[in-house]
Amino acid sequence: MGLLIEGQWHDQWYDTDKTGGRFEREKARFRHWVTPGGSPGPSGQGGFPAESGRYHLYVSMACPWAHRTLIVRALKGLAPHISVSVVHPDMLENGWEFRPDDERYRDHLHNHRFLHQVYTRAVPDYSGRVTVPVLWDRRRDTIVSNESAEIIRMFNSAFDGLAGVRSDLDIYPEPLRAEIERINQRVYDTVNNGVYKAGFATVQDQYARAYHALFETLDWLEARLSDRRYLVGRQPTEADWRLFTTLIRFDAVYYSHFKCNRQRLADFPVLSAYLRDLYQTPGVRETVSIGQIKRHYYVSQRTINPTQIVPEGPQLDFEAAHGRETLV
Numbered sequence: 001m002g003l004l005i006e007g008q009w010h011d012q013w014y015d016t017d018k019t020g021g022r023f024e025r026e027k028a029r030f031r032h033w034v035t036p037g038g039s040p041g042p043s044g045q046g047g048f049p050a051e052s053g054r055y056h057l058y059v060s061m062a063c064p065w066a067h068r069t070l071i072v073r074a075l076k077g078l079a080p081h082i083s084v085s086v087v088h089p090d091m092l093e094n095g096w097e098f099r100p101d102d103e104r105y106r107d108h109l110h111n112h113r114f115l116h117q118v119y120t121r122a123v124p125d126y127s128g129r130v131t132v133p134v135l136w137d138r139r140r141d142t143i144v145s146n147e148s149a150e151i152i153r154m155f156n157s158a159f160d161g162l163a164g165v166r167s168d169l170d171i172y173p174e175p176l177r178a179e180i181e182r183i184n185q186r187v188y189d190t191v192n193n194g195v196y197k198a199g200f201a202t203v204q205d206q207y208a209r210a211y212h213a214l215f216e217t218l219d220w221l222e223a224r225l226s227d228r229r230y231l232v233g234r235q236p237t238e239a240d241w242r243l244f245t246t247l248i249r250f251d252a253v254y255y256s257h258f259k260c261n262r263q264r265l266a267d268f269p270v271l272s273a274y275l276r277d278l279y280q281t282p283g284v285r286e287t288v289s290i291g292q293i294k295r296h297y298y299v300s301q302r303t304i305n306p307t308q309i310v311p312e313g314p315q316l317d318f319e320a321a322h323g324r325e326t327l328v
Ligand SMILES: N[C@@H](CCC(=O)N[C@@H](CS)C(=O)NCC(=O)O)C(=O)O
Pocket: 001, 002, 026, 027, 028, 062, 063, 064, 065, 066, 095, 129, 130, 131, 132, 133, 146, 147, 148, 149
């Protein structure tokens, strides 16, 4: 666990002293966009046209932010066009690592040992955290984006002209955007990032504040989803997929490791059925690795779990019937 300062790796844990025990997530630095013809997107520079085989995605199967990108890649049929490398779940002194001898955790582009080498390859004097996901451009030998919220928007539309891509599938439809944004904001603050605020707090009342905000939103979602199948509109949108990656980790990790333990997700009848419904969507279950998720959090976050023991449980069953087919 650490960060780059002027291109040099430094091993240090999140510093919450400056923020009164509160965890603050650093903003992503690479904010370019892939667009159909390479024109500039909403931020950064242009020059990243959608082309088959040009872009490569670095992810961790454990990371909820990276998980979003894997889901949208699968749903949109982008796998033949965008290749993937997966880092090893243990994130320790050197940050995210590859295992050159293990096909599952190799850097297929450069055979690097550490993800921070991917960052300094793009910007030799880079300063900042070294996070997944990373969208890499083979042609320009640089990072396009390390912001998952923006990578999923690119995946949703930029590659639609390529063979076999599901251009009929739109998870961010124009008429629903305002409502999607409204839900994303609350879910990001109190759920996606909320579990981290609870887990990484180093002061009691910061933890308690995050805990209460989290369960207030989960109660609100439980009510909202009791008579509608998805959060916004009649098809899954990015609002659902962004929520999904936190819910799927909840009982295995956040409930115990991050002390989000008012109740398990399994104890919310509506939310747990909704979670199974999304999980059973074709292409999605293959993006879920509960083994790597548990391994990452319990082994890597030694300030929270110094013994690094990975719990055996809980028993999880995302394949059970969800019964939500009749909801609209
Ligand atoms: N804003 C980023 C956040 C990504 C992020 O924080 N990823 C975590 C893994 S779950 C990470 O790589 N952390 C390493 C670190 O903070 O040093 C995104 O959504 O893409």
